[in-house]
Amino acid sequence: MKRTSRDIRTANRYEVLRQIIAASPTSRQELAAATGLSLATVATLVGELLDLQMITEVGFEDSAGGRPRGLVAVNASGGALIGVDIAETYVHVELFDLGLNVLARAEEDVRPGESLPEQVVSHVAAVVGSVVAQAGIEGARVLGVGVSVPGQVDRASGVSEYAPNWDWHDVPLLDLLTEHIAYPLYLDNPLRASAVAELWFGAARGRGDAVVVNLGTGVGAGLVLGGGLHRGVSNSAGEWGHTTIVLDGRLCRCGKHGCVEAYVGASGIMLNLRESSPDSALLHPEDQTATIAALAEGLRRRDPVALEVVRDTVRYLGAGIADLVNLFNPEVVVLSSWVAAALGEPLVTEVREAVARHALPRPMAATEIVLSPIPTDPVCLGAATFALEGALQSVGQKNGKRTTPTRSRAHHAR
Amino acid sequence: MKRTSRDIRTANRYEVLRQIIAASPTSRQELAAATGLSLATVATLVGELLDLQMITEVGFEDSAGGRPRGLVAVNASGGALIGVDIAETYVHVELFDLGLNVLARAEEDVRPGESLPEQVVSHVAAVVGSVVAQAGIEGARVLGVGVSVPGQVDRASGVSEYAPNWDWHDVPLLDLLTEHIAYPLYLDNPLRASAVAELWFGAARGRGDAVVVNLGTGVGAGLVLGGGLHRGVSNSAGEWGHTTIVLDGRLCRCGKHGCVEAYVGASGIMLNLRESSPDSALLHPEDQTATIAALAEGLRRRDPVALEVVRDTVRYLGAGIADLVNLFNPEVVVLSSWVAAALGEPLVTEVREAVARHALPRPMAATEIVLSPIPTDPVCLGAATFALEGALQSVGQKNGKRTTPTRSRAHHAR
């Protein structure tokens, strides 16, 4: 709420690093042009990042007749970030270098009976240890671990206030994890993780207002407003999945009726399929992944049943997304998570048409609807991004221990 | 999108003035405590406002044994602000002093045949002239005129992009008004006007995230996010009225089906009444105001038909507001506009219960639902507030002509 000039600095630091990651290698000139900052400011920010060893000088580029431009690039080996995606049935973790390339990944299943906090925490500790070993990274280089857990999260205290899938209430998850993991930890939920991934590396980059729609087993939205994540007063903004789309409609697993999720979540889609074609071979009872995959495959060969199911689903999805367009008036709506990835462009095409039917023409004309361009698991990437943000945030702090900005990098050792 | 330290200054200036208006007279100490700013900063901001003659020193207050606190208060006669509310059937205008007290008001009806832009503009010019004359204000003291017009508005260029009620398309309203009105003009729509009124003077004051729900002939929401108005990429965020609440439901005047407005807008409520009790004496066909007034009166005497209609309406309204709570996770939801004002607390009580049934428990627990505490027309007040913001914005500008901050106020002339 209260803004200070430090926030400006932090935002600019983010912006510069984002740009470097996106267009590595790049010159200070290009960064200044892309960010709108002055050359001097870019130079000092680049200096900071060089000191942090997050980026390195990698050579020179000819200029038009004058001194050549120095190039900087991400120092991939300057550190590692870990993203943990805790979901209902698995714990997935990826270890990234600073270019946000995946160096290692690991996964463990969480069986239905193993959902006590202590059990989940030991899974997490195991997979985190595994990726660190796998990547052959020394622990000191791990800048942080971002952890995504479904439901409502108090990121400041690190408490999982409510996780619907396991009926957790006020589990002090961060404290439990701290006992097993020595790296700095950052906790949030998958909606915000994938939103932040889009903001840094995906379709929301450089956009002021964006909505990231997650279509998976659960559905929800991550809100990027004014260039940053909107969290709401208790960090639970974006709960679009349990928004009412059909009053007194289909029963949702949340206990209410007519929620968006009941129609467009993975099990909602399965139900749409079952209702329209109960005997379809596309249906794999008890297996969401297989059913969605079969549906995707059916779309590719233009199977009429698959087309029908998608059209049916998009009736709801289109109306739901149109609501988001009307309310937020975003520049872009990004479709993310595994169902969206599986169904791909055919889905997006249908969604665009359906949203256009429901949304007001003016806001609709101002917003693009696209598939997430992020090739890996956006939740892991986003969780890792929380760790990256955390590492960058503490740069300017008093306890930074870097009292004299040493700036000792060899200058122009050509 | 790009923030600078000036934005911080502007925000602080707003905050200090808001506080002074709210708690006039007040001391610098109190202001510092209320805003979280240092005493020094408050002192310089107060100095600026004194120089602008927006506030004056009005005396002293005993301190606990030490030097007495100087008190400042709004300088009511330091200027005047005008708010214009252009609606479907009328143009309403109010002239405020700097304490935002109404000094004069005027109204003209817009008859159905008179909805050409030129005709509306001449109405506006007439009422603006009328209030200035009525208040006996010299023109130089009018700091600005805020104009609210329904629909989509480009506030930068001053174009009414689309006004649904009159089927206006890209009307250069500000240019037309400039020909008749010499004061600085500010254009926006009623949703944002009433939101800004709540932000400055109403239930959203001091809140980071708030949703102002307008219940009138049309319905919509004004979004206060991060302490400021959220506009969206094309200044049309908050179009909640045409959000789908019942897929394939009742036909809305926008041409689509199942919009919130079709159920909870004034004519939606009339339809609810007609459907449940076609012969009710409460129903005044063709007269929304009378019907809503009759309904309100019915509520007061606990008329079962009225109760039934409200309960019916709240079924939809509760679900719609619950969607807003889930999506935005606001600190407060403010019910505003004339239908909300007419139905009053009985409506709010019902709404609270209904929202609680539909919204997720955690976000719901964090948000209050209240009636707008603003006693006058919030749209006029909000429009005037746009003018106030405009007047404050240009303080720090280079062309401010106040090169040497004169600070010539007589100090301590007791």
Add this chain to the structure above:
DNA sequence: AGGGGTTAGGAAAGGGGCTTTATAAAGTCA
């Protein structure tokens, strides 16, 4: 009446941030 004690408010200094301007560095081209 004249000192302490206490509180308010202003002025100055300081720190963080960004930009503009000057200067140094490193090339190109004639």
Add this chain to the structure above:
DNA sequence: TGACTTTATAAAGCCCCTTTCCTAACCCCT
């Protein structure tokens, strides 16, 4: 080699906020 161009850093300036110090103004007590 010298003039020109372009880049990068350093210096200076401005804005904004805070902290610190000092004076102003009042109380109370002697």
